Amino acid sequence: MQSEMIKRAKELLASGEVARVVGWKAGEFDYDITPGVFTTAEELDSAFLYNDLCEANLSKYMIAQSRKEGKTLVFLKPCDTYSFSQLLKEHRILRENVYVIGVPCDGKVDVDTVKATGLTGICSMTSDGETVTVKTLYGDSTMSKADAMSERCINCKSKKHVVYDELLGEEGDVVADNHRFDMVEKIEAMTPDERFEFWRNELSRCIRCNACRNVCPACSCEKCVFDNEQSGAFNKGASDSFEENMFHIIRAFHVAGRCTDCGECSRVCPQNIPLHLLNRKFIKDINELYGEYQAGENADERAPLNTFTTEDVEPSIVYERGGKQ
């Protein structure tokens, strides 16, 4: 796939159809891949990469790249196309300045997942699609790819690209029988006190580094309320647990109905906070209260939280579902 992609990128650059290419750049240890912009065939040959370790979702970069002179070619995995399409819906990307090539994905290998198995000193990590070979300072080992994937890929919601100009490889389908709400159900089954305890335990580790917010394709405000001194919610560091919770609750509410469940927030969190569970709770609630809805699936359809219908649930649903009066 990588060589096909480089070939197409070179052709489009050479014909002048696109001015630059956004893809993934090789790092030091196989797993430390950086999103990169390529403008020449030489750059593509020397550093362009696409393999089982390219985890980053490149769609958000298109907000800035689509405002540059000339068209930008971007390679998007199936789940990334949902983010891209949602950004189109929000008028954040200039569609006419982007050339999207959809590329297949059968799950990405995640270095943190591999590290969690106890391996340390990982100098190299390669996948042949079935088996992952890990070379460390302390010896080599192999594991099945399924054991090296993060939760978001194990519970992949779709192998289908919802927007593209061109597709490479076989097109896939929506994965209907994934288990992405299992953990949400477990948390729902907790008592309010247990649930509060669960989230305090997670959120108390937050260092307010903003990685989750800055990577999130749904977080594309020109100036975030937390960075805006005039907003009344300015907050560079959480001074107590209330503020620690607040940042996450506000962020989760603000991306509700727009979060495509791309999983980038949890992937990048340096403190391993399972942020996706907050978003999935909203997704699950929207599904239950307004009918099945997948953000990003359809750029033209109106979103349930932005549409009023007489069938909408009443606020009293909170009590019916067991909330406190």
Add this chain to the structure above:
Amino acid sequence: MFTLPVSKLNDLFAAVASTRKLYLPVDDEASGHAEYKVWHEGVTLSNALNTARSAKDFFFPQTENLVDFKMEGKTIEVIDTRTESEDFVVFGVRACDARSFDILDRVFLAEPVDSYYKNRREHGVIVTLACTRPEETCFCTVFGIDPTNPAGDVSGWIAGENLYLSANTEKGEAFLSSVSKLLAESDDEAVKAQQAEVKEILKKLPLGSLDLTPFKPENLLKLFDSKRWKDLSEACLGCGSCTFVCPTCQCYDIRDFDTGHGIKRYRCWDSCMYSDFTRMAHGNPRLTQVERFRQRFMHKLVYYPSNNEGIYSCVGCGRCLAKCPISMNIAKVIKALGEEA
């Protein structure tokens, strides 16, 4: 040198904790990381190489209240809320983090002295632990740090079934004498053997040969004007994770929080990666992420050493390598700019 069987570690911790707070790296189940936590009966020392958050929090916490103001009519009452004069011990600090304190000292203990930082430094005893299983992201050796011989008030090694301790400062001597009942005198054979063994591993570290020679004051403008900053910073999210996990990043902001009936003046970590960093009346002097990104690496590799006898303000702990969401980091910057210089 003194020794204590590892099986008696709990007695040592209990003895220390009976007189002051003891912090040590503990495995956190939810995150799968090690983090510093307060010791109490039942808490055990982590085997992880290092903690996710660095040890700088002990002296330079992420947020701290400096002073409160209370307004009544035309009078303002200034309320001192300082709490930083409690004695404490941090056990299990690695060599890189131990060196980071020297770097922070040069900033916070220079005139005008930061009394909040100074108080904490004076009240804290650092007991280090030598590393035995470095990660691929470790490159402390590039900065002349020997992970098998960590600094601190007391240096420590766990070799075989024993912990070995050796004091480096007066504070360290006092600490060891306060627990002398538990310790026995020992030679340093086991420590030496372990050091020789680990040094073989250090030779194999993939980033152990990073070349810092281009990063010198004479090259300041050349490095500043490098064409590489643009492509290196192109994907940077400006999130600041790299600064917040870094043991040597020292920038902070001071803010007032209006509680409705008074003001809480606090400081919190800041990051040169942020759009409002060093903002002045006309805005941020670093207009785009390229300049902000450049600041972080120029500060660590050129400005700080220019002002501090050539000492770099990176200790090679590797945290930013492991944590940057886009896997861009100081090691890649050193390589890229080095190729050019």
